[in-house]
Amino acid sequence: MKTRGFAVEVIDKVNKMQDRAEVLRTAGKSIALVPTMGYLHEAHLELMRVGKRHADVLVISIFVNPTQFGPSEDFERYPRDPEGDLRKAKSVGVDIVFMPTVEEMYPEGFQTTVSVARLTKHLCGLSRPGHFDGVCTVVAKLFNITKPHIAIFGQKDYQQLAVISRMVMDLNMDIQIIGVPTVREPDGLAMSSRNAYLSEDERPSALSLKRSLDLAEEMFKQGQRSAKVIKEEMVRFIESHPFTEIDYVSICDPVTLEEIDTLGESNLVALAVRVGNTRLIDNKVIGNTE
């Protein structure tokens, strides 16, 4: 695809992407990867800008990965817009877009899984069994295909970032992982491709996630240290909004993701809430250093 002066190179085959990456590496070029499921929005573009600053060549992947969706989840209806994605990728200076088919990524006979044990037993791992196996496996594949020196992920998916960082450390992948702060809409809603599912009626209720996090932080600042009390207040607040159904509200250790009873120096507040049919997540690290 060539548009106005420079080309975004689109590659859809594993072998071709590997050869391309190998040539770049051997030429001494550093590679940054931003893995995405497409339907790009401002938060993705922010990850790409960070990638662009950290490496000579910016590769993004666009792949809606079926193995990280549960059987009753939204794989089929996950929003897709390849043309818009390429236009946006171009606008931030992406060099290569790796955009494979499902068959290219999971040919017949595929049977390998990468699993991270303890970190996935909390938060989203509980309500989405197998989700993080799917994430780790596809990210390991994407790393081996695009051969990046650094890879960039959003902190909105806090647990995903923690799990991938753990996998990279444990398997000695020689890749630097960078987490980028959550990008929000002007009204505070964390940006997500799934926000496109929200109806006009549901949208105000979607703001209850971010506002409940602010509420938790306010309570912490005023001296509250009981996770139970803070979570109860958050639940009450969220449930006062129509269309909301809470999946979890968690206050946990930001490293191990294990639930805590009493808040300490640094605490992760994380939640998942269904608003209508749309599952939204958000999180905030609160503590004395914030």
Add this chain to the structure above:
Amino acid sequence: MKTRGFAVEVIDKVNKMQDRAEVLRTAGKSIALVPTMGYLHEAHLELMRVGKRHADVLVISIFVNPTQFGPSEDFERYPRDPEGDLRKAKSVGVDIVFMPTVEEMYPEGFQTTVSVARLTKHLCGLSRPGHFDGVCTVVAKLFNITKPHIAIFGQKDYQQLAVISRMVMDLNMDIQIIGVPTVREPDGLAMSSRNAYLSEDERPSALSLKRSLDLAEEMFKQGQRSAKVIKEEMVRFIESHPFTEIDYVSICDPVTLEEIDTLGESNLVALAVRVGNTRLIDNKVIGNTE
């Protein structure tokens, strides 16, 4: 370690090995890896000679990997001889020996596993639960640490070679896997570090593995196509030797490793037999093209 004119470079840290490998790759050098658990013998050296022919730089790893041993297996008493190993490595022109500690490979907090599903549900996977998870995970780590272009494994560990090849394919590791035919003692016994466990009394019984494979091949040549009949004959033959206790005798598809009833064009005959306290394995592909 420096001896007579050239040095075998010994590296015990992950980061240092990765940096070394990266410099080599960026300089356009190809790297071959032979992963071993040490106590090197002629069959290992044969893998190294093959590696030497295929790449500019030959790296071997020496690491007795605890996670591939079951709780009742021989991790503690597995034979070790680092000095002898380095001398032998030098004799075949190994350039770098990666020899980490267990703590360096599995620091506190380690929790990631690479699993291959169906191929590990047969043969040794049945009697050694978790064994291939341990193998895949450590090999994935060793690949990420030594960054080889090619890696060499023995066909004596047929299932291991099949499982690793599958992992490499599924996770898109850009590494060529080479399988090297089993190297045998003059009397036919497949070389293995575990042969060191065998007493003089047990040694003749250990030959029953290879001879039962020859027996299977002879029966096939004479027209026998029933896996049941051939396996019964093999079992009878092995059990006629003292100290033997059969773990499994299998005739299976050489690609899927699934048991077959009727032999076809190409068939894997594989077995594991305990001789005294020593578990031995061997295999042979028999068929019309042999």
